[in-house]
Amino acid sequence: xxxxxxxxxxxxxxxxxxxxxxxxxxxxxxxxxxxxxxxxxxxxxxxxxxxxxxxxxxxxxxxxxxxxxxxxxxxxxxxxxxxxxxxxxxxxxxxxxxxxxxxxxxxxxxxxxxxxxxxxxxxxxxxxxxxxxxxxxxxxxxxxxxxxxxxxxxxxxxxxxxxxxxxxxxxxxxxxxxxxxxxxxxxxxxxxxxxxxxxxxxxxxxxxxxxxxxxxxxxxxxxxxxxxxxxxxxxxxxxxxx
Amino acid sequence: xxxxxxxxxxxxxxxxxxxxxxxxxxxxxxxxxxxxxxxxxxxxxxxxxxxxxxxxxxxxxxxxxxxxxxxxxxxxxxxxxxxxxxxxxxxxxxxxxxxxxxxxxx
Numbered sequence: 001x002x003x004x005x006x007x008x009x010x011x012x013x014x015x016x017x018x019x020x021x022x023x024x025x026x027x028x029x030x031x032x033x034x035x036x037x038x039x040x041x042x043x044x045x046x047x048x049x050x051x052x053x054x055x056x057x058x059x060x061x062x063x064x065x066x067x068x069x070x071x072x073x074x075x076x077x078x079x080x081x082x083x084x085x086x087x088x089x090x091x092x093x094x095x096x097x098x099x100x101x102x103x104x105x106x107x108x109x110x111x112x113x114x115x116x117x118x119x120x121x122x123x124x125x126x127x128x129x130x131x132x133x134x135x136x137x138x139x140x141x142x143x144x145x146x147x148x149x150x151x152x153x154x155x156x157x158x159x160x161x162x163x164x165x166x167x168x169x170x171x172x173x174x175x176x177x178x179x180x181x182x183x184x185x186x187x188x189x190x191x192x193x194x195x196x197x198x199x200x201x202x203x204x205x206x207x208x209x210x211x212x213x214x215x216x217x218x219x220x221x222x223x224x225x226x227x228x229x230x231x232x233x234x235x236x237x238x239x240x241x242x
Numbered sequence: 243x244x245x246x247x248x249x250x251x252x253x254x255x256x257x258x259x260x261x262x263x264x265x266x267x268x269x270x271x272x273x274x275x276x277x278x279x280x281x282x283x284x285x286x287x288x289x290x291x292x293x294x295x296x297x298x299x300x301x302x303x304x305x306x307x308x309x310x311x312x313x314x315x316x317x318x319x320x321x322x323x324x325x326x327x328x329x330x331x332x333x334x335x336x337x338x339x340x341x342x343x344x345x346x347x348x
Contacts, residue, residue: 070331104280
C-alpha cells in the first residue's frame with residue numbers, strides 16, 4: 001500500500017516536472033553565466049567516456065552523429081563543443097523545450113557535468129555528413145542568389161562568412177546542417193517557441209517572410225563544408241560503433 | 243479437381259506465410275530505424291521512463307490509432323509531445339507495419 005502510494009506519488013511528480021519543463025512558455029535569458037554550462041566547459045574532457053555516453057545520443061542522432069535529412073534529428077557531428085554544452089545544459093535546465101530529447105539528456109541517462117564535457121568533445125570531433133539535406137534551389141537560381149544576399153545582410157555578422165559560427169559566443173555552426181532542421185529552428189526562434197534563442201537573432205529575423213526564410217536557409221544548406229571536416233563518403237560508418 | 247485445388251491452395255498459403263514474414267521483418271526494422279526503440283526499449287517492453295508505455299503484445303489497431311492521432315495532433319495529452327517530434331518520420335503504411343509487428347511481440 002505504502003509502496004504503491006510512493007510509486008504513484010513519484011509518477012505524479014515526474015509527470016509534473018516533465019510537464020512544467022516541457023511546456024513552460026517564458027523566454028529565458030539567452031546565456032546566463034554559471035550553472036552546468038560553465039562547469040562542463042571548465043572540465044577536461046575524457047574522449048573514451050565521451051564515446052560511451054554518445055551511445056545514448058546515437059539512438060536518434062545515429063552513431064555517426066549525422067541526424068536525418070528530413071530534419072527530425074539534426075546533425076551534431078562537427079558542431080562546436082561550446083554550443084553542444086550550452087544546448088544540452090539548457091535542455092537539462094528546462095530552458096529549451098525538447099520533449100523528445102528531454103529524458104535522454106537527463107543526468108540519469110547520460111551523467112553529470114563531466115559527462116557533458118566528455119560527450120560534447122567526442123561529438124565535436126566526429127567527421128560530418130558529406131551529403132546534408134539541402135534546400136530546393138541550386139546555385140545559379142534567383143532564389144539561391146536572394147538567399148545569399150539575405151545571409152550576407154542578416155546572418156554573416158554572427159554565424160560567419162561560411163556559416164562557421166562562433167564557439168566562444170555559443171553561436172552554432174550552420175554549414176552542413178540539414179535544411180529541414182534549420183527551417184524548423186528558424187521558425188521557432190522567429191516565433192518565440194525556442195525559448196533559449198538569442199534575442200538579437202529574434203529581432204534580426206522578425207520580419208522575414210516564409211519565402212525569405214526558405215531562400216536564406218537554402219543558401220546556408222548549400223555552403224560547402226571544408227573537406228577536412230567531412231567524412232570520406234556518405235557511406236562512412238563510425239568505426240567506434242562498428 | 244481435388245489436385246488442382248490443392249495446387250492453388252499450397253502456393254497461396256506459402257505466399258501468405260512469406261508475406262507475413264516480410265511484414266514481420268519490416269515491422270521490426272522500422273521499429274528500430276524510425277527510432278521507436280530509443281524510448282520504448284529494444285524489446286518494446288523496457289521503456290526509458292516509467293511513464294512511457296510498454297508496447298509488446300499491445301493490440302495492433304490500438305497502437306496504429308495512437309500513432310495516427312499523435313501524428314495528426316488529435317491526441318496531445320500525456321507524453322504525446324515527446325512522440326510528436328518523431329512522427330514526421332513515418333507514414334500510415336509504416337505505422338501499420340510497426341503496429342502489426344508490436345502486437346506479435348510477447
